[in-house]
Amino acid sequence: MQGLTYSFPETEQPPVFANLSMDIRQGEFVSVVGASGCGKSTFFKTVAGLLEPTHGKIKLPTLPSTASRLGQIAYMPQQDLLLPWRTVLDNCLLPWEIKPRFSKQKTITQIREMLARFGLTDVEKAYPHELSGGMKQRVAFLRTLVAGGGSGLMLLDEPFGALDAMTKREIHRWLLELWGELNQTIMLITHDLEEALLLSDRIYLLSGGAHSELQEIIVDLPKPRHYKMNYEPRFIALRAELERRLHATYTY
Numbered sequence: 001m002q003g004l005t006y007s008f009p010e011t012e013q014p015p016v017f018a019n020l021s022m023d024i025r026q027g028e029f030v031s032v033v034g035a036s037g038c039g040k041s042t043f044f045k046t047v048a049g050l051l052e053p054t055h056g057k058i059k060l061p062t063l064p065s066t067a068s069r070l071g072q073i074a075y076m077p078q079q080d081l082l083l084p085w086r087t088v089l090d091n092c093l094l095p096w097e098i099k100p101r102f103s104k105q106k107t108i109t110q111i112r113e114m115l116a117r118f119g120l121t122d123v124e125k126a127y128p129h130e131l132s133g134g135m136k137q138r139v140a141f142l143r144t145l146v147a148g149g150g151s152g153l154m155l156l157d158e159p160f161g162a163l164d165a166m167t168k169r170e171i172h173r174w175l176l177e178l179w180g181e182l183n184q185t186i187m188l189i190t191h192d193l194e195e196a197l198l199l200s201d202r203i204y205l206l207s208g209g210a211h212s213e214l215q216e217i218i219v220d221l222p223k224p225r226h227y228k229m230n231y232e233p234r235f236i237a238l239r240a241e242l243e244r245r246l247h248a249t250y251t252y
């Protein structure tokens, strides 16, 4: 991404963000943190092609630079947005109904394989109200993977924000285990600094507006990561540094 600027049309407001540049490598896990309202979601919507940047370029190695990104990048919002009248399997089939890539039978076979890997085989015929919060997020995550778009890039906009601490921990453990197999590049928006440190290779701290800034924090914690790292000196030092820099961007 090079020199990205976005201003909402027909507003007198300064740009939500201006002149942002970053490179994400294939297979990286990168988190974006920043004060509330600094423009994180708008930034993701621009990357996903839901909004066109006012200035700047976004290049994906899998897509010609003139092609639309819309539908090419997997995007998962904060709410799971599962359709309550559809079973787990039928919710996961939704992307296929909108944009069929393979035959229905092949897609169902792929979804069933993923349901097994995600520990969801037993709930294939269940409806969303019958699932726990963590299970719903896993189904939504699976559906985002099915929607995929083939670019291998997933944008996760605070997907675990509404989960309680223990469910979040369970989903982190699950994501860390599955991570290697997914072969995806992930960008995550989060307000949870420990989540960002546990999951990410790098963290970008965004401050928006006409004089936007992106600060990069490299998370040099060894892999595989696990929860007990929270208590290790390097984790604590990185958390303190991140918190200090984040506070400095707040204007109370």
Ligand SMILES: Nc1ncnc2c1ncn2[C@@H]1O[C@H](COP(=O)(O)OP(=O)(O)OP(=O)(O)O)[C@@H](O)[C@H]1O
Pocket (backbone or CB within 6 Å): 008, 011, 016, 034, 035, 036, 037, 038, 039, 040, 041, 042, 043
């Ligand atoms: N459709 C819109 N029209 C005009 N301004 C908007 C619109 N959507 C968002 N904004 C403004 O853009 C700014 C950035 O919003 P955005 O949702 O991207 O921030 P955020 O960092 O994701 O916030 P949070 O962390 O609270 O979710 C805010 O000031 C918001 O009021």
